[in-house]
Amino acid sequence: MLGPLELPVFPSCYDCLAWSADGELAIAAGEYIQILTPKNPAEHDSTQAINNWQSTRFRVNVFTNNEWPTIFPQNRDNFSLGAEQSLSTVVALAWSPPGLAKYRRCVLAVLTSNLLLSLYEPVGAQGKWTRVTIVNTILKEHFQSVVKEEALGLRKSNIRSFAWSPPLKVPVTDIGPHAIAPVESRWGFHLLSIANDDNDVIFLRTQSAPTEPLSYTAEVLSVTPIHDDSIYPQIDPSSIFATVLKSKTKILSIAWGPWLLPSTKKQKSVTGNLAVVYGTKLKVMQLDVDLALLSQGSDAGSIASSRENTAICHPDMDGYQITGPLKWFHKDHSKTIFLSAGSLTGLLSINLPIDSYRGKKSGSRQIQLQQLPFHETPAHEDDDAPRHLEPITAMTITMDESQNPVLHLGTAGGYTASKPLDPGSEEQLSEVPWNKHLDDIREKYDFDRDLGGLAVARVWGMATYREMSAVGITVHPGDMVEYRTAAEERLTIIVSGPNESQPDVSPTTSQDKREAALSYILHSDDEEQDRPPLSHRILYAAACATIIDSDNEDLQAQAHKVLVRLATVTGADLSEELSKCAGPRGAIASKSGDMLQGPGMGMFERCDICDAGVGWYSSEEAQCASGHVFVRCSLTALAIQDPGLSKLCASCGREYLNEDEIDSADTDLQSSCRMLFDAFDTCVYCDGKFRC
Template identity: 45%
Template sequence: MLPPVELPLFPSCYNCISWSADGDIAVAAGDHVHILTPKGSDQGVEGHKTSPVRWQFTRVKVNVFTNDEWPTIYPQKRADFSIGAEQSMSTVVGLSWSPPGIAKHRRCLLAVLTSNMLLSLYEPFGPQAKWTRVAVVNHALRDYLSDSAFDEGVRLRKARVRAFTWSPPLQVPDSGVPHAAATPEIRWGAGLIALANDDNDIVVIHIGYYKAVSTSSNYYSMGILSSTSLQEVDENFSKVQTESILYQTLKSHTRVSSLACGPWIHHSPAKSASAMLAVVYGSGLQTIRVNVSMSLGTSQDALRPSYKLEARTTEHRLNLENGNIHNYQFTGPLQWLHQEGMDPLHLAAGVFAGLLTFSMPKSVYDGSSVSNDGIEMRETPFVEKTNENTQVDGTNHWEPIGAMGSVVKDKASLPSIHLGTMGGYTFASTFGDVRNQDSSFTPFWTKQLDDFRERFDIDRDLGGLAIVRVRGLASYKGIIAVAFTMHPGDVIEYRTAAEERTTLVFASATPEDELEAQLVLPLPPSNLSPSNLRSKREPILRLVLDLGLDVEIADPWSQRLLYAAVCCTIVDSENEELLSLAHKALIRLATITGADLSEEISMCLQRNRDNIVKTKTIEQLEGPGGQFYEKCEMCNAGLTWYSPQEAQCASGHLFVRCALTFISIQDPGISKFCSSCGAEYIYEGLIKPATATDLGPLYQIVSDTFDTCVQCGGKFRD
């Protein structure tokens, strides 16, 4: 089991912890975010593909903004001006990781909401992995409202963010274009984020990453797909007279406090999809259905198709078969529970001193059913059973839910929900295809919390009155991380900042999986033999050679890539089909450029060939083909092609070759590395225009198609 981690901080919000699909943990603490990045052992055990996790700690200050990021706002009307946001310390009030594939190197983006109502996006930058703010989502709202007829005060409210949630990745259909690149939207899905502004509008934004030759924060495009205003529900204040000043004040100060997005359901013929947003608006629960249509954009490059997304939001009413939803005071948080092929889908919503779970048929969820009936509701009050010998039925827990999250171990397992309150009450339940089935149980991590509470109680002689406050909960591959703090329960608590402590414990979802709850990271593969590496290179060579016969290769980078793929095939491959493709590609390359490639063409036809492409002469390097022949930038001598992993010139200068393009890497600072096996690649985002022209369609298609390590599948790092 992973050992506990103690952090010198106090959380600044509920659900203070988030665990990304890349294994990074983010913890909200005042005006900082603490990021725990897993790292493997320095020395791996031979024969083992995994290593125990250790953590690298990073502290990111998130309350420092430039005037461009957060412009000065002068006093407005009382209904529009938020003096609390303007004078706040910009502490963290919410954070969440995006699905993988949205950030640079197809990693996860960290979204942080601060108390000044700015939603910022963070990612690591540079070899030292310095976490940097790369975008402010409020700017998209501000630009969207720039030409509107609203006055300045209304635009100010609409540009502030109250709550947000990432949607699951939206998979777009295949373009159907031959040899087209597997764009990020196809491989990873489109990244959508839903947010609620200070004017109670629900806004859906498409966030896309594009590669730019720059070190500025202008990496991300943000396009608003839809915006809808929530309708006020009078039942929330049914006990207040509608003519009273109190009623008008309550309605004017009603805000959205929680958001959650359900899974995407694709409709035939896979050109549209729908999902449902659950919203805690005031003390009531509302649901909104989001319908997104997907179509090919008007990009001029047919081999790198772009997709145009259009969204439409409609309000959905929860028609229950039993119970009345307006009898409950919703406090949040919200959590959808689903698994592929599951019917019905489930929604968990926190209410005052309890939990409500809704079972919704799939036909109602995606809108295919005309009727909205068939939704069942079940209430679970937070009551802790006492001793059977006493006359008291149980102890009610009135504290709010401090942490709640869903846990899915794998595709074959059922999703479960785990939660903890600010008073130390814990609860867990598994959800499946059977409605209203009582499958609740005590979370396995409760025992760890009790052990820490007892130790805290004994050390401070509190007589059993110590309190555990569960502050955050997140899961990763079936492992649960729980953040909690310890407090005395019988006296007024006083402590200095130096005494603040938050403990993270790790546990399996169920006691049966205790032995399997070992978070591990991939070590550099130990079976990368020449034959295995050769098989991993074949898909790259096949794609490049096929494209070299069909697409335009007039630019120098495409010619360099095609020539490198041909040489790699001659030197390393024994596949007759690839050699035949290389022969045809050489003939086309020689025809287009006028270069003398007779030696390489003859080597493609030889069965017992010498697997070395000899160094080119000075006349050849300066004549036709000099733009794609490789030469040493130190001495201008030609490079010998004898290995797909390294290159050497006649003077002895040795260079490593890119593991994807097989081009020698000679310039410092233009590489990216696999975070698992350490393989080196040319990072196209760092190639400067002063030293290279446009990378060309062939290079861009290959880099987009193989956007993870071709040797081990790991993510890249700078």
Template identity: 45%
Template sequence: MLDPVELQASPSCYNCLTWSTDGELAVAAGEYVHILTPRNASESPDSAGEKPAAPWHFTRLRVSMFTHKEWPKFMPQRRENFSIGPEQSISTVAALSWSSPGLAKYRRCLLAVLTSNLILSLYESVGLQGKWIRVAVVGHALQSHFSKSINNVGLRLRKSRVRSFTWCPPIKYRVSEDGNPPDPVSRWGLHILVVANDDNDLIFLLVRRRRDNQYTIDVLSVMSVHEPLDTNGNYPMIMKGSLFAAAVRSRFLLSHISCGPWISQSPPSADTLHSFVAMLAIIHGTKLKTIELNTSIRPANLEEVDSTSKVNVNAVERALPVSDCNLELVHFTGPLQWIFEARLQSISLVTGILTGRAVLTLSHETYARKTRKSGSVRFQQPLFSRVMLSSSVNADQGAYSRHWEPISAMTVTIGSVDEDATLHLGTAGAWGEEYSYPTLQEEGQILQPEWKTQLDDFLDRFDIDHDLGGLAVARVWGLAAYRGLVAAAFTMHPGDMVEYSTTVEERITIVFSSVTSERRRMDYASLGVPKFTKDKIREAQANVLEFNLRLAAELQHNDQWFEKLVYAAAVCVLVEHRTSRLVPLACKALERLSALSGVDLGDEISKCRIQTDSASVAAKSADQFGAPGADPFEKCDICDSGIEWYSSQEAQCAEGHMFVRCALTFLAIQDPVSSKFCSVCGAEYLDEETFGLSLEEPQEEGSRSQCRAVFEFFDTCIYCHGKFHDDILAR
């Protein structure tokens, strides 16, 4: 099983855990973000060989350091626009979240970190293992947008400060249905970031990564959320129009934001390619509001549908049709969590309230605004009772025994087809619940989660070690779920005295539990490296070869890199994949290559017509390399001799120098710096930057566009679909 992890740090915010779909666990701790990247089960043990290596790579990222360009210096402004708190803050982590996969380099996840100076930054890992860099500051995009319409420097400063944020689920769609391979947008989608600034504006941003490794953040839409003071409702003692009323109103901040799933709609007009609707839930002060998001995509050029000018977001506030409860009278505390899955019959929104949680259940028709029937939203308010999970205590005795601590962490796990959606929540008072949703329309079963049992064991040991006499307390700071595992972060404290501790004594404990139906513990290795068979490897290689050879029909003259790719795919078929499906494609590709380049490929073409299981191709001589059109042939960079073709996995030149072949292009990798590796199975690939494909340049007919199509289509490992990494130590 996965052992607990102890970090020498102190959490700086609730929901301090976030787990990416790539398996990287980020922990918010003061001025640092600790990132735990799992090792693979295939990694070798330590140098002594006595025990396996630690199950995690530990990285500590400092997020409190900013350059003058990233955080410009501002002089004091008027009181309503300038706060000494953020300006003098030491920039501790206030919130963090991973994006959906596909946004960062190698289709990995991008980490968004909000610090207490109200600056939202985006980070990605680059270079060697453990190196993370800040790639963008969201406030710069806000400053640029509001500077076009606001001349007041103080107001512009306030509108560029971020109070809260959330990543929307990616918007996935097919660009065209002309039979071409799926484009990256259909697999990874468009990534929309929603932020709330210090002036209660909701800003919808489209985040993209360009081919020159730079990120662009474009403002799609801005919506202001302002609520007049309710003098006859929750705050009748405040005089309307008074200075105090204005001060209270200005403190109604957007503290929590969460976006539900996108549902495809019929395009409203002929010039709209796709239309989607989603619901955004926000907590404004102590009130819950829902915003309807209508997104339309109107591409002028199908090759550039992710252009910002073609994506439109229209946000409108819509009240939920709840008939059995007045939501205005409910005190919402957050956080917010949507529960949705394709097989579930409804969509639920869970949020924290005083002494419990609130659950709003919507049908798909109500969520997509296809029906607005009154009472179509079911509202429940389950309260925390200290006897709820204890069968030894009389329920009547617990009628007045409530747990008053607010919810500090919440996560949802969706099991396999025969398993339920499960909600896990924890409070600042170490209360833990596991709530199972059979259909999301009926009352589920409340259980004590497995991580809560582990927390109690740690708390008992802490109590005994410090001789506290049963007065030790714990606080849950974060919950995160990933592929059948739930991670819980908590701290332990004495409960009967003033606590004094130094930085050396600070500790965050992270425990892991399983949510499978068997209720057994699982480790990351059981989820990680798949078992490969020769048949699966051959099938994966055959799919890549077929894709590359079919692109040979678009081969043009003087396409140097594309000629190498086509020749390598054709010869690989002759060497290891002589099937009735691939041999005709290889023969046509070689004939076209010979006709365009003028190089003599008679030996390779003749081997296409013979009946044999395999046929090696000898290394080319120096005379053949000097002939015109010899670009497709491989030559050793060390001794300038030819490279023999006898395997799809390794290559050897005439002088005996050995190289590994790329798993995608099947070209020999002669420079280790030009490699990238699968982070799961360790397969080695050529980096697309070797082909010069990462630069932002116009699409062109020829080698760059065709090679780019290969790398964009196979942007994950062909064997295990793992994400790439450019560090050999990350294997």
């Protein structure tokens, strides 16, 4: 049993939890970010829940003068005094989809109260979290050529809210029997949407810099300004008050919807929508992206186009005051897309047809709109249930036991509820499965302080990972002014899911991936393969690993073919290896000193300690003729003779060569390893992510 986690921190913003696809739970705690990662099941300590997690904390409000230059006072429309004088605490955070960071991990984006958006990732063998990019500098460079006024340029580069899009994956086409799907199909492109201080919605394509490690570049795909004179219809638009409100209206909540592939052969673009809360109104920005141009690296201005999607509207929608947050959901092959939005004193549930999502007004008549107020469950049927008027502070979507989506929500007053996301469902809000845990925590706080049942809870954030969900809450006295010191600050995280068990962060096992890697290497020099051949050393190692371990007859035949070619090209004597391809398999003896100095010597391994040959008896371990033992790389099968040249699978612990640490003088081996690890960028045994 996991049990609630009690942390000595206090959240600095609503929606303070974010759970990455790699299993890392990030918590916004004032000037710090706390990262919790579940330990492997073998390391669990069931006596204390917090001991079942790896914990890391780092500071995010320390900026150099180059990162955050001094800004002198400007006019009142373009200068944010609060941002300049703030402590730069965390006001929003979100993980990118996997595949953007090194080793295909997730990048953490953190927005601080000084209106700077920073990207973080762990660096080095110790995994120290480091700021790698500030997105504001990218916006500043983009608008410099358009905006000449310094004050307006400052407003254009300040960031109020952001959201990552789902990964934009290129559909897999026929790639051949011995090829691997390209990176764009496995991990997709990473798009980041930003709302600046001038109410521009900016769409960026983010990617790691190819020439500079631990650095990221971003190009602006499209910019759509939002300016609506009728944002507050209850106020006379010609009044001074309406003018002031319009100038101070900001976009404070945005959320990405799913990507839809072209519905006809004539269409070339995929469609995505971004929901934004502008003032108290819900607006939707539609982005159309040409995947072919995006894959070819064409000019950013021609790749995508954005506009407001007016087809997503309902006659009654203008009557609601939207406060956020926002949450989209779409199940594969479903004709309905769900959008949930927090409104004043309730939840607004919107069911959209696919046509409306694509921007076709013909489908707008089928939009279903439902408002669900927040009522406490009455003690008796005759009693009137009290109503909660506080806003929603967190929402998340989980799957129930039948794999049906369920929306969970919580408010600043501790009200929690859930709603199934079914097309045409009129079901009202019901109790969340983890409500008993919340009540127990509140009652314990109430009993310890003798509050007479007046303790209240506040929900600060929700996040999901696979089938698990995490909820961050705090408890407070409800009938007095609360005095709290820093030593008394506590955030309780309730982790729930199937049987409330510890979340399993180990990836699913792929039994065929190891053989697929061997097949990819052995077929690399086939004429039909559109890729450069690999290093002779890697080809020889893959052939030997196939002889030793594989029972696949096709791989054995291909290994024989590769050895014949290597013997022909290099002139080396490979008769022992060839005989064991066709006959009984067994260990391959280490090469003599004459063979290590003769033809084909570059493909044979020798011990760095004693210069003796290295034999083959296992694809996981190597031993030289003098007895020195080394671990073999789990992908290339080469012996790792220097511990500094390896990287590890974070899940199963297997070792791999680190392509960044290979001697640059051996360009053939280095380029071959880079090509291999681009194709197999996760563990070939368990699909786990790598770490230094």
